[in-house]
Amino acid sequence: xxxxxxxxxxxxxxxxxxxxxxxxxxxxxxxxxxxxxxxxxxxxxxxxxxxxxxxxxxxxxxxxxxxxxxxxxxxxxxxxxxxxxxxxxxxxxxxxxxxxxxxxxxxxxxxxxxxxxxxxxxxxxxxxxxxxxxxxxxxxxxxxxxxxxxxxxxxxxxxxxxxxxxxxxxxxxxxxxxxxxxxxxxxxxxxxxxxxxxxxxxxxxxxxx
Numbered sequence: 001x002x003x004x005x006x007x008x009x010x011x012x013x014x015x016x017x018x019x020x021x022x023x024x025x026x027x028x029x030x031x032x033x034x035x036x037x038x039x040x041x042x043x044x045x046x047x048x049x050x051x052x053x054x055x056x057x058x059x060x061x062x063x064x065x066x067x068x069x070x071x072x073x074x075x076x077x078x079x080x081x082x083x084x085x086x087x088x089x090x091x092x093x094x095x096x097x098x099x100x101x102x103x104x105x106x107x108x109x110x111x112x113x114x115x116x117x118x119x120x121x122x123x124x125x126x127x128x129x130x131x132x133x134x135x136x137x138x139x140x141x142x143x144x145x146x147x148x149x150x151x152x153x154x155x156x157x158x159x160x161x162x163x164x165x166x167x168x169x170x171x172x173x174x175x176x177x178x179x180x181x182x183x184x185x186x187x188x189x190x191x192x193x194x195x196x197x198x199x200x201x202x203x204x205x206x207x208x209x
Contacts (some may be wrong), residue, residue, distance in 0.1 A: 002165060004046050004049060006039075006046065008041060009035035010028075010032055010035050013035065014028075015033050048062075052201075055128060055131060055132065060124065062114065063127050063128060063131070069132060070138065072131050072134040072194075073135070074121060074127050075119045075120070075122075076120045076122065077119050077184060078118075079118060079120035079179070081121060081184055125179065126178065129153040129156060130153070130154070130180065132153050133150045133153040133154055133194050134194055135148075136149055136150050136153075136196065137193075137194050137195065140196035141196075142197060143196075144162060144199040146196045147170070147195060147196050147197060148161070148162060150195055150196060151181060151195075152174075152202060154180040154181045155174050155177075155178070155180065155181050156178070156179075157174065157175055159175065160172065160173065160174040160175070161173045168202060168203070169202045169203075169204075170197065170201055170204075171203075171204055171205075171206040172185075172203060172204070172205050172208060181205070185203060185204075
């Protein structure tokens with residue numbers, strides 16, 4: 001990438017100033033005030049040139065720009081927000097209900113049973129990790145290490161494990177407090193899938209630690 005040499009606006013202006021203004025402190029201060037916004041914008045644009053594809057330092061609109069490049073939206077559609085019966089510690093999981101008090105416990109989660117869903121807007125940290133996961137998925141050959149790396153990104157941990165109890169079945173052991181892993185597991189057969197798993201392979205979450 002070509003090196004950009006910053007322009008010193010103040011110095012260049014001083015070179016072309018009439019001699020009667022060169023030693024005027026007030027005039028030079030005025031010129032500095034005028035050129036300061038140009039210098040600040042120049043610094044920001046040079047930084048952006050050097051970091052336009054740097055996902056680790058991107059924030060806000062910069063992340064949205066990178067997300068659009070890889071086809072990953074900041075908004076996750078149909079993100080379930082209801083508590084459901086599930087493993088202790090997992091996202092929105094709850095206990096069994098009781099006969100005496102139907103309000104206790106979470107409902108049985110399935111596509112046909114939940115009654116409330118919404119879109120979720122990812123914060124910058126979540127969005128950055130999901131974009132990284134999307135990049136891995138896009139270039140993956142569905143090897144186990146790729147799947148583990150994606151799971152760790154979605155759960156923001158380094159402890160995910162997978163097992164293959166039999167042919168065509170993958171069991172995932174991971175902590176999913178944010179619900180991102182659960183969300184993408186539910187969408188593994190949809191177009192916006194992000195888990196690098198070969199077609200026809202069944203995936204299930206067996207335990208949350």
